[in-house]
Amino acid sequence: MGFSSGAARRRASAAAAALRAVGRSVAASRVPIRVAMAAALWSEVCPSSLRGLVDGEAALLRRLETSSHVPARLMLTVASWMARASMPPAAADAEEGWAECS
Numbered sequence: 001m002g003f004s005s006g007a008a009r010r011r012a013s014a015a016a017a018a019l020r021a022v023g024r025s026v027a028a029s030r031v032p033i034r035v036a037m038a039a040a041l042w043s044e045v046c047p048s049s050l051r052g053l054v055d056g057e058a059a060l061l062r063r064l065e066t067s068s069h070v071p072a073r074l075m076l077t078v079a080s081w082m083a084r085a086s087m088p089p090a091a092a093d094a095e096e097g098w099a100e101c102s
Helices: 005-021 023-028 033-045 047-051 055-068 072-086
Strands: none
Touching (some): 005 033, 033 055, 055 072
C-alpha cells in the first residue's frame, strides 16, 4: 500500500483489533475471512471513505483490491457494514415513546 513498515504494522494491528471486535457478527453472516480482513484494513487506511472516495483513496483502493484479490465494491460494502456493527445502539431506541404512555 506504500506505507512505511511502522505505519503498516500499526494499521494492520488496528485492523486486526477491529476485526476481533466484530468477529462474531462476521462469522454469523458468513463473510469469508479474506474479505473481512481486507475490509477491516481498508477501514483503518481510509476511515473517511465510507462517505465517498477522495482523489488519492481510489488508487489505494485499487492497490488493496489487487493485493487482496477482493473486489472493491465488496470490500466497501463489508467495511460499511462493519462500521455500523461496531457502533453502539442509538439512544433513541432506548427511550419510551408516546405510544407506551397510558
